Amino acid sequence: MPESSALAEHIGAAALIDQHAHGCWLQQGDRPRFENALNEANTEPLTETGFDSQLGFAVRAHCAPILGLAKHAEPQQYWERRSEFAEREMAGLFLRAAGVSDWLVDTGIGSDVAEISELGELSGNRAHEVVRLEQVAEQAARAAGDYASAFREILHRRAAKAVGTKSILAYRGGFDGDLTEPTAAQITEAAARWRDRGGTRLDDRVLLRFGLHEALRVGKPLQFHAGFGDRDCDLHKANPLHLLDFLRQSGDTPIVLLHCYPYEREAGYLAQAFNNVYLDGGLSVNYLGARSPSFIARLLEMAPFRKILYSSDGFGPAELHFLGATLWRNGIHRVLRGFVESDEWSESDAIRVVDLIAHGNAARVYRLGATGG
Numbered sequence: 001m002p003e004s005s006a007l008a009e010h011i012g013a014a015a016l017i018d019q020h021a022h023g024c025w026l027q028q029g030d031r032p033r034f035e036n037a038l039n040e041a042n043t044e045p046l047t048e049t050g051f052d053s054q055l056g057f058a059v060r061a062h063c064a065p066i067l068g069l070a071k072h073a074e075p076q077q078y079w080e081r082r083s084e085f086a087e088r089e090m091a092g093l094f095l096r097a098a099g100v101s102d103w104l105v106d107t108g109i110g111s112d113v114a115e116i117s118e119l120g121e122l123s124g125n126r127a128h129e130v131v132r133l134e135q136v137a138e139q140a141a142r143a144a145g146d147y148a149s150a151f152r153e154i155l156h157r158r159a160a161k162a163v164g165t166k167s168i169l170a171y172r173g174g175f176d177g178d179l180t181e182p183t184a185a186q187i188t189e190a191a192a193r194w195r196d197r198g199g200t201r202l203d204d205r206v207l208l209r210f211g212l213h214e215a216l217r218v219g220k221p222l223q224f225h226a227g228f229g230d231r232d233c234d235l236h237k238a239n240p241l242h243l244l245d246f247l248r249q250s251g252d253t254p255i256v257l258l259h260c261y262p263y264e265r266e267a268g269y270l271a272q273a274f275n276n277v278y279l280d281g282g283l284s285v286n287y288l289g290a291r292s293p294s295f296i297a298r299l300l301e302m303a304p305f306r307k308i309l310y311s312s313d314g315f316g317p318a319e320l321h322f323l324g325a326t327l328w329r330n331g332i333h334r335v336l337r338g339f340v341e342s343d344e345w346s347e348s349d350a351i352r353v354v355d356l357i358a359h360g361n362a363a364r365v366y367r368l369g370a371t372g373g
């Protein structure tokens with residue numbers, strides 16, 4: 001943001017609530033690990049460099065200066081410089097540079113990344129847990145006795161200390177089909193079947209549906225991975241429009257659609273159609289890089305401004321936690337400056353909307369209390 005205006009200064013200084021992130025690496029790794037982390041969709045080792053992508057270019061543009069390099073440093077130079085730091089040092093540098101006051105952390109993936117408390121310590125800020133429902137299901141499968149009672153007990157115990165829940169239904173068959181609440185008999189039968197099969201990687205639709213309805217009862221915001229992800233997710237079944245029937249049954253519990261690309265317009269419609277639906281563009285913003293301002297502009301089409309949230313979906317290299325914030329700041333500035341310059345919006349309205357998306361909406365939805373900025 002080269003120019004100085006009240007809007008640019010406000011965006012640069014706004015504290016963010018990153019409402020969906022994971023742990024970052026703390027252990028040294030090799031270059032293939034890093035380059036593979038620049039590709040979300042491909043689950044195999046890359047055969048071409050990960051740097052030749054919007055995300056790779058964005059890392060060189062925005063992360064290189066944090067490591068003392070010139071903007072757009074060459075990949076080899078970036079990798080060599082990166083290797084001079086301990087991974088934990090890298091994490092501290094990038095997490096602090098993100099300007100995030102609160103991290104909402106999904107701990108459902110990765111055992112070799114920072115824990116919630118470490119993310120808080122390394123960034124010097126607060127970190128809160130989001131409980132992944134499919135992980136609760138696996139814990140319930142291993143517990144003694146009735147599955148439904150065990151699931152409820154574990155969910156309530158964990159959710160009491162957490163700010164929300166999360167479902168990866170998109171990765172377990174998708175959103176299409178029946179998402180009504182199953183009967184007690186159906187749950188008992190499905191649980192017995194799943195426990196017999198080992199009780200791992202839950203893909204039983206009855207038990208997935210049961211988990212969602214229990215999460216609605218807890219009443220804390222329920223996040224859904226929607227749209228873009230790795231190829232294990234059937235992308236066409238991760239279109240949030242398939243959730244329409246479920247949303248009609250979802251009552252007042254806030255439902256938060258994550259990532260959304262390439263269905264950000266569908267998600268925006270749902271945010272307008274339901275009082276309890278929210279959306280963010282995490283992950284997508286990082287992968288769209290120089291094209292992310294257009295995506296951010298599309299998020300600002302149908303969705304009411306009090307329904308849009310910020311997240312990075314950072315996981316692995318701490319660059320991603322930082323880059324989400326930097327690209328969002330640059331993108332929202334580009335978009336809102338256009339609205340102000342064409343005199344469609346006043347600058348003070350633009351500043352107010354920045355605060356809503358940066359932290360106001362998330363603080364309200366997750367009941368996080370006062371935050372800075």
Ligand SMILES: [Zn+2]
Nearest residue numbers: 020022106313
């Ligand atoms: Zn995620």
